[in-house]
Every structure is written in C-alpha cells, then in structure tokens.
Amino acid sequence: MQTLAKQDYIVFFLYFIIIVGYGFWIYKRKKKAESSSKDYFLAEGSLTWWAIGASLIASNISAEQFIGTSGSGFKMGLAIATYEWMAAVTLIIVAIFFMPVYLKNKIFTMPQYLNKRYNSNVAMIMAVFWLLLYVFVNLTSILYLGALAISSISGLNLTLCMVFLAFFAVMITLGGMKVIGYTDVIQVFFLILGGLITTYLALNLVSKEFGTEGVINGFNLMTTHANDHFHMIFDKTNPNYMDLPGLSVLIGGMLIINLNYWGCNQYITQRALGADLKTARGGILFAAFLKLLMPIIVVLPGIAAYVLYQNGHFHAEMLQDGSVNPDRAYPTLLNLLPVGLKGLSFAALTAAIVASLAGKANSIATIFTLDVYKTKLNVEADEKKLVNVGKLAIVAAMLIAVIVAPFLGIDKKGGFQFIQEYTGFVSPGVFAMFILGFFWKKTTSNAALFATIGGFILSITFKFMPHFVDLHFLYDSGFAIANSNGIYEIPFIDRMGFVFAICVIGMFLISIYETKKGVQTNGLEIDKSMFKMSTSFTVGAIIVVGVVAALYTIFW
Helix, strand or coil: CCCCCHHHHHHHHHHHHHHHHHHHHHHHHHHCCCCCHHHHHHCCCCCCHHHHHHHHHHHHCCHHHHHHHHHHHHHHCHHHHHHHHHHHHHHHHHHHHHHHHHHHCCCCCHHHHHHHHCCHHHHHHHHHHHHHHHHHHHHHHHHHHHHHHHHHHHCCCHHHHHHHHHHHHHHHHCCCHHHHHHHHHHHHHHHHHHHHHHHHHHHHHHHHHCCCCCHHHHHHHHHHHCHHHCCCCCCCCCCCCCCCCCCHHHHCHHHHHHHHHHHCCHHHHHHHHCCCHHHHHHHHHHHHHHHHHHHHHHCHHHHHHHHHHHCCCCCCCCEECCEECHHHHHHHHHCCCCCCHHHHHHHHHHHHHHHHHHHHHHHHHHHHHHHHHHHHHCCCCCHHHHHHHHHHHHHHHHHHHHHHHHHCCHHHHCHHHHHHHHHCCCHHHHHHHHHHHHHCCCCCHHHHHHHHHHHHHHHHHHHHHHHCCCCHHHCCCCCCEECCCCCEECCHHHHHHHHHHHHHHHHHHHHHHHHHCCCCCCCCCCCHHHHCCCHHHHHHHHHHHHHHHHHHHHCC
16 A cells, blocks of 8 residues: 655645645635625635636546546547536636626526526526535545545545545635635645646656656657547547547537536636626636646646556556556556655645535535525525525535445546536536526526426436437447447437437427417526627637647647
C-alpha cells in the first residue's frame, strides 16, 4: 500500500490551513454585511469576475474529472476532452443568451424560474427532482470517487477519507457562497498547479521510456505510440463509440448535456446569479478560457499512463478484481511523484474534490431552503431562520452521501460515465422546458410537465428498449451499436438527443393546442438589447471558439 511521506503531509496541511484560515477571514470580514438568505446562498454583489470564473471551474472539476476523465483518457484517448472543450463553447452561449434572462427577471434559483415562468407544481416537482439527483448521484459520486483516490494514494481507510472530505467541505460550505467563491480562487490555484505538475511528470516518464527527455518529446511520442488515442471523432467501428458516438459530440446530445449543465443547473449558475451582467459574463468567459486548459491536466496523464501500460508498466497497479480499471490511472501516476510534489498534487486533488462538494452542498441547501422550506414548510420563516435551515441541510446532505455512497456501485461503471448517464435521464426534458420557456412565450405549464415527467419516462424507455426490441436495423445509420453482450443499444448521448427532440415536439403541440383553448402563459421579460455584448467580451468569445475549432481540426 502506498503512503505519503512526512514532507507530503506537511505540504498538505499547509494547504489545509491556508484554505480554512482564508475562508474564516472572509467569513468574519463579510459577516457584518450579510443581511439576507440570498446574500448567504448567492453572495449578492460580492463576487468579482475572477472569483466567479474560478468558482465555476473549482465546482466543476472534481474527482470525476481527475479520476474519471483521466481513466477515460486511458481507455479512449483525447476524444473524452469533448466534455471540456465543448463546455468552453457552451459557456459562451450561456453568457450571451441565458444570463441576461436570469438577471433581468431576478431569478435566483432554478425552481424559482420554473415557478415564475410556469407554475408552482412544475417548480416543486423539479426542486425535488434536483435534490434527489444532486444528493444521490452528484454528491455521492464526488465523495466516493474522491475518497477512493485519496485512499489509494495515502493508504488511509476509505470510510475515513469520505468522512474527512465531507467534514472539510462542510466547514467551507457553512460560511456561505462568499467563502466558497473566494476560497475557490485558492483551490483553483492548487488544482491547476498540482495538475500541471502531474502532467509534466507523466509526459517526462513517456520521454524517458523511449530514451529521451522533455514534455514536448513525451507528447510527440504519445501521438506516435498511441495514435488511436488522438482522434476526437469516432466512427461506429470504434469500441468506444457507445460513449462518444461520432458527430453527436459536436451537434447532437453533447450540446444538450453541456447547455443543461452550464445553463440550467443551480449548482453552476448560482455562482453568477448574484452579480450584475457585466461581471457575470466576465466570470463565465474566464471559466471558458480555463476550460480550454483542463484536458492538459485531466486527459493527457491518462493517455500517458496508457502508453506506459502498453510498454509493460503499472500492470499490477491498474488491476481491480482481475481486470484493468482505467480509473486507477491517475492515482497510479500520483504515487510516482517525488516527496513534497506528491503532497502538492495530493492537495490539488483534495482541493478539486472539496470545492466541488462545497458547491454542490450549497446548491442543495439553496434549493431546499428557498424552494421547499420557505415555499411549503414555513412560509413565515425570517432570514435568520432560513440561513440556519440551510446550514442544517448542508450537514444532512453530506451525512446521507457518506452513508449511501458505498452502496451505489459508482466505481463499477467508471465514475465519469456514471454521472453523465444517470444525469442524462433528466437533462433532455429539463433543457427543453428551459429553452422553450426562455424564448417562446406560448409554452404552457402542461407542456413543461410533459417535458419533465415524459422526458424522464422516455429516457428510461430508450435505456431498456433493447431488452425487448431488436435495434439492429439502426446499426447502418450509426444510431445503435452492439454492447459486450451482443445486444444493440442506442448510445446514451444519442438517446438524449432523441428524447430532447421528442420533448420539444410534444411541448410545441401541447402549447399550440392549449393556447387555442385560451390558456394564458407567463412570459418572461425579454428584449433584444439584453443580449448586446461588450467589445472585450466579444473578442474573448471569438478567441475561445476559434481555439476549439482549431483543436478539432488538428485532432479530428
């Protein structure tokens, strides 16, 4: 069993003291200004553009990226970077079209938007939906995968690691969004620095394996010895097509995944909802630039581990229950770091996990407090009561995650894919409901209910359809691929695209029928001037889109 040296623990505890100390200082400094529950949950007007951007990335990048995406890099290569690079483009779309709508209509939570645009039934159904999804899929996955990685690096007991991460995250989260936002800046510094060090080591190891030195040589050797791992678009003969089905990663279901995640997700949008439009857009643009860097940190180490594995290294370390587990790639590399640097990378991994846990727990508390407790359980609750209920919700959510996480089989499928697929059961319907609600005033509440409930049922139906219907006839079009058991399935990214299209058509037909019957709708306040962009934002957005286009052209 690998363990950390004394110097590694010193480095790690220095990081711990810096984060907790800075968080406490922010909390004491801002506490006098804290006047409402919205200030506690959203840090209204308190976060700068760089704090918003850093917090977005810190909340997004966690164990599922460091461990899961590196594992996917080991298994399928650079193509998994589509989740990062397409996210950069998606963030630009969200900044241009989504944020003006939220801020103009004073939207602070996603259920609040649904209540204002549709009705309280739609809002409450989705509030409960999101709470269950955040607690039992996202929070548990982050906690369990994070603890698994830390346990494999430090040699500490898995349960002890989960308890430590939960405790660390709760300490930060109880300080509110101001503390989360500003400590996330330090977390991102550690995350990027430690991640780049690990990538540098991995590429250098590849160089030395083939008798040379340097990260550039290492990268070039990887493209030579693992050429099949440097293609962004798969054809249907590729064994990983089920996970990343061809052009769908550009124009299909991947757009639904990203637009729903970055634009309709309390966990993410919460960082910008307390700011003015210029600050919010600046923060989101900063996050988009950081997203372009993420594959260097979370994908390249996995490919490097694959090249080294193919050359006879890490065979024992990569095995779990007699077979290769790609999710072991990143922890295996961390164990090769020199003393001291290992502690820094360990701190970076912990920073990513804790920041993501804190952001998720704060979003859970925000939805529960403002959209369930305040709306249904105690309408007369004062601001102090709401803040205290939010703090209790944070602790309760984390306790539930610690208890149930080991029983969900998160590590069996591959952490990153586990989160994507199960979140994908609700994403198409939710995104259809949001996007039509934004830009088509005739969309009715019943149409939204159809997307919410019908979209979930359709996702489940498409998932299990292959057990009852032979889908071989869809193979030639690339919409069905044989799994390991020879059963033809629709890749989950394509399933999301199909469900989204059906939801939009269904919502359109229901809304047209109901408006002809005289049903009134609650349109949002929208005008063209809302979407006007500053020159600096426009230039930044063009650069981001241009870089992504160039990357896809080079690695097509």
